Amino acid sequence: MVTSKNISQVKIALGGSFFDVLWPLILDEDLCRIESQTDDNFVPKEPFNKLEWHTYLAQVGYPLYIPPLELRCCEGARRAEAEEEEAEKAINKEVEERKGPAQGDFLRRGSQAIESIDKKVIHLRMEQERRQRLAYAFANRCYPWTMQTPSHELGFHLTEELQKCFKVPKELEMLKAIHDHECKLMILDLGTDVDIEDCQRWIKFRPYIQLLAIVRTPRMQRSLHLLNVFHTLLVEESADNSWDAELQCSVQAGFLHAQKIQLLKTCGEPFVFVFSRFRGICTCDTYKIIRRI
Structure with missing residues (x-):
């Protein structure tokens, strides 16, 4: 029996059976072994798929890349x-070359091949008129070509999808009147009791017509400016005026202001005037199509 003190002094020799049987099994179970290759260059097993790199x-001209x-x-x-x-x-050219001789028998020859001078004059006159129209349109354009023409200048069609957006019968009736009379401006007479929530329902009309709101208080004017939809005009309301006189003042002031800021190109263009039948009501429930004659 060998004691623990003499273990370090005992030399155990490994026989051939260890290297022939047991050592290969140990190497197969070793997961951390490294396989070496004799290739001159390193070839990765997984391809590098980052093509952007x-x-x-x-x-950038990476050296030797x-x-x-x-x-x-x-x-x-x-x-x-x-x-x-x-x-x-090449194929198209060959087809054209073959087409020429085939159509030669159908082409006019001699005096028949001479184009009529009348047709030539008509063609030149049409080209000249076309160039004149283009030059006139360019010189009198309302907006530069780098700026998109506003949608209300292009007109619109009353499609089924558009009519579904205006579910209120009164609003749909107004939209049809705008389309039939080709109105480009809507003047809203907002009383002192009208708030900003009531004005939001008119935003849906903006793609089809310009909106000019006649307000009575500076606070309401600032609120409408934040919406970036309405043109505004501040008018001081007089308690001594009657309902008819106040409406007449609103129409006249809105019409003059619209001409000043060029919302109306000519004085004869029709526009929509929206107002309330009672000054104390907080909504605009009546409209009229007005055209100055």
């Missing part, structure tokens, strides 16, 4: 497309 390295095959294939695709276009042009 390949593109970046190729663009070779672009991947995926990028080089793009040039090949461009060359293939160019070759296809050249082949298509």
